[in-house]
Amino acid sequence: MRKSIMLGSLLVASLAFAGSLFAADKIPVGHLACYTGPTSDVGGPFGNGVADALGYINKTGGINGKLLDYDTVDYSYNAPRAVATYKKWMSGLKPVAIQGWGTADTEALVKFVAKDKVPYFSASYSGHLTDPTGKSPRTKAPAPYNFFYGPSYSDTCRGLVQWAANDWKAKGSKGQPKFIHMGANHPYPNAPKAACAAYAEELGFKVLNPIVYSLKPGDAKAQCLTLKDSGANYAYLGNTAGSNISLLNSCRTVGANPQFLANVWGWDENSIQAAKEAGDGVAVFVGAPSWKDTEPAGMKTVREISKMSDSTGKTYRNLHYMRGVCSTFYMKEAMLIADKKGAITGEAIKAAMETMVNKVPTGLEGVCTPSTWTNEDHRGTTSVGVYTSLYNGGDFQLTKQATIEVPRRPEWLGW
């Protein structure tokens, strides 16, 4: 009897050992999320999208049967903590790819991931991350292992300005249109400032002096009065959503009503609900269909992914969630390609990413914009879908106005 117990436990132990051997065949992936901290309003949904997508990939068989071994860490938008987490991963998990978040972690890790050859998928769409070789005179340092899904901040702003120019003509307005950049004096709103102003001038806009308003939501009537006096026709909002909501409310009060153009993190479903009528007509870049959109085939997959953390399937997922899902699925596609060619390593994933031409991840048709990466150009896409929003008494609408294809000029690489 005792012998059989011993034998049995030996068997269990050996099985466990075999199991751990099997586990060694997993694909380690890091996920730096921003659930707390200053950018958590948009970082939360994005992080959920990534986490759910990673879980979903495992649920549906992983990468050709190899499961992802992923670790989600909330770094609170604190660069030193992101670096600490990265070092922890490199000594333990040894990820072959990382899903990251914003400016703080992405910029701090550019050099590290390049040295360690770990592809870094960020939600920071800063223009200078698009230059993998450092050839562009605008970039200070190459970012060979950085990828992101979507047009860069600069290209988004260029797209919105292009749309504004078309809008001006379509409306048959006379005279020279005036464009103004608004945003806090902060790296994020400033990122597309110069690039966008240059393109606006090229398109025939008169570019006015920028207006500074705080990233923290508050009363912005003074800024709105300045905006009104300036006579701007098109105003680009560079801040994140919370601050834009309060600005639009203030501007409605003082009667400043140019056509507002909002950046990718500056306007979403929550802001439409919060700003109510004050936000009507804001033109924004939308990179994915909304949760209410049932048409695109890929939305079925997104709904399945959403069930990973919400089995009822009733939770509304906003645009940032979709972007998180897309970012993760491009990584998955690259891993599939890498696996077919050999081992899934950081280098192989980078190489696989750079073979993608007008690629849409399988299962997400109509959700992710077709994207192309090459070994000299990491501008995944330059296509900017411009939508306007309408509060409509709570049953808000996002109406597509146009898709602007921003030209892929070589001199704009890294800017």
Add this chain to the structure above:
Amino acid sequence: MASAHSRMNCGEFRTTYQQDTTIFPTPLARRTALFSVLFLMVAPYFLGPYYLNLGIQIGYYGIAALGLNIVVGFTGQISLGHAAFFGFGAFASAWLNNTTGLPVFFCIPLAGAMTMALGLIVGIPAGRIKGLYLAIATLASQYILEDFFSRAEWFTGGSYGAMANPFSIFGFEFNNDQLYFYVVLFYVVVMFLFGTNLMRSRDGRAFVAVRDHYLSAEIMGINLTKYRILSFGISSLYAGIGGALFAHYLGFVSAEGFTIGLSIQFLGMIIIGGLGSVMGTMFGTAFMVLLPEVMEAGIGLVGGGSGLIQALAYIREMAIGMAIILFLIFEPDGLAHRWRMIKAYWKLYPFSY
């Protein structure tokens, strides 16, 4: 028997002023400190990169926090702009290195000197005002510098931030954590010894006198304005060196990082560690750096889905605030005081009274 008797100490007796003002109060403390440094010198050979990273973080934050402790804990002034000085040091070192090509080895102390110069200027109001008014004046310097960081493209790279090269001297690069750990360790030892020594000096005693009763200090002939400004200057020197070490470690400096939040965190470090205690500063810094990591590990042990991780992330953030409040209530003198209590307990064990 006489020799054995002479070796048996039942207390520490000091018969000269020199003995009374040694850096280490007992031979055991001196040996422990020496041993700790020796231990840390061999540590990079067996510590993983994660622990090295934490050690380096504790090092550069600790240096900056000691600076704040000199101005807050020893001189009794208040500063809410310490993070801005920390940031200035970081940008200054990166800027010096990028524009002049001077090896980083020299840039770090130079950045400290530049930050000190700035601190002496910003400290001028401190010579005239005190209490809440001084708090607001330092708060203003925090915002002015923050704005300067995002505007002064020539100095900080503006919104793109500045690249900082790895620590190097004459072509030899300290480009991994093992080597950088020694750099930070060197600065920690030098700066902490300097801090301790400062407090034994005439200037250090003047600081304490200003803190304890500024009127009496002035009557005793201490130049209040001079010492208040000097205190800010020295505090900025520490912040600048801490910031420069931070910059060359991360390799990238962004204007986003040096907010009022970090200033408050520095205050939290010295409150938890112990105001007016050099050793406490180190305790407090280690506590603040390690707490989120320990919580993170705890969350990892509990495990579970992403929902749970997300919920626990908030608990972790709250824990830091909670720790500060609990310390203020139960241990206002900080970890340094707790440490002394523990030592006293064992010294008298089992016959404590």
